[in-house]
Amino acid sequence: MAEPGRPRRPVFLDAAAMEEHGEVVDPVQQIEAAHQSAAVLVGTGRAAHDPEVTARLVALVEQVGLSTVADLWSERPARSLPGALWRLYALREWVRQAPLEASREYAAGVRHTVVSHAVAGAAEPPGPDELAELLDAVLRGVFEGDLAVALERAAAFCRVVSAGRADVTEGQAPADQAASLLETAADLDAAAALWRQDRLV
Numbered sequence: 001m002a003e004p005g006r007p008r009r010p011v012f013l014d015a016a017a018m019e020e021h022g023e024v025v026d027p028v029q030q031i032e033a034a035h036q037s038a039a040v041l042v043g044t045g046r047a048a049h050d051p052e053v054t055a056r057l058v059a060l061v062e063q064v065g066l067s068t069v070a071d072l073w074s075e076r077p078a079r080s081l082p083g084a085l086w087r088l089y090a091l092r093e094w095v096r097q098a099p100l101e102a103s104r105e106y107a108a109g110v111r112h113t114v115v116s117h118a119v120a121g122a123a124e125p126p127g128p129d130e131l132a133e134l135l136d137a138v139l140r141g142v143f144e145g146d147l148a149v150a151l152e153r154a155a156a157f158c159r160v161v162s163a164g165r166a167d168v169t170e171g172q173a174p175a176d177q178a179a180s181l182l183e184t185a186a187d188l189d190a191a192a193a194l195w196r197q198d199r200l201v
Contacts, residue, residue, distance in 0.1 A: 034073050035201060038082035045143030058092075058139040066093050078187035081200050087184055088142065088154055092135040099128030102161070106131055109164025116163075119156035148192040155188035 045057045061069055066089070073086035095102045106126050110117045121137070123130040134157065141150030162181035194200040 031076070034076050034082040035080070037072055038080075038085050039201070041085070042081065042142060042147070046147075049144070051144075054140055054143045057143050058136055061089055061093050066090070078184070079190045079194060079200075081191075084151060084188060084191040084200070085142070087188060088135075088139055088150075091154060091157065092139060095128075095131050095135050099132065103128045103131050105161050105164035105168055106157070107164065108167040109160040109162065112163040112167065113156075113160045116156040116159040120153050120160060122157075148195045151188045151192035151195065155185040155192070158182070158185035158188070 041057065041060075045054055048054070056063070069086065069089050073082035074090075076082040076086070078084070078087065103126060106122065110126065117126075120134060122134045126134075134153075138150050138153050138157070141147065141153070158181045162178050162185070165181070166178055191200055
């Protein structure tokens, strides 16, 4: 039970859970909720100027779960605010859940993508801790820096990992995995351009 006078954390229900409770899911409302929640999250973080608020927003997945974030945003277009946020949080979670794999692939990709490595801004050598800090820094940039730069850093990260994945598997990495990462990079760069034009919604 919540302490008296203490605000409760909101409960997020996905479509299946809402249907189990007898609630009808309106696809239009789901779309509106995705875009509104993304705008509120970014707006709140950027207006707060508070490192503690930023830290909580960066760690959103630990608070509500990746599946909840996916239910909110993963179905939205990649070149939209909720779609871009979903990709940032998913990348951060991958680095947290598979730190050795992520650092091995990133490190292998650096020599093939020197410029992208510089844009991403990972510390040297790019081990598990350094990549975790990189993805945290990217998300902090969404809330307290230049959001477009944060998206471009994430895009560069994807390009380095894509190159490294092929290298560490001697070219045997599934083609769709490499293509997916490069597509994500292109989408994040496009989202950065839209933000600069005040058109990322």
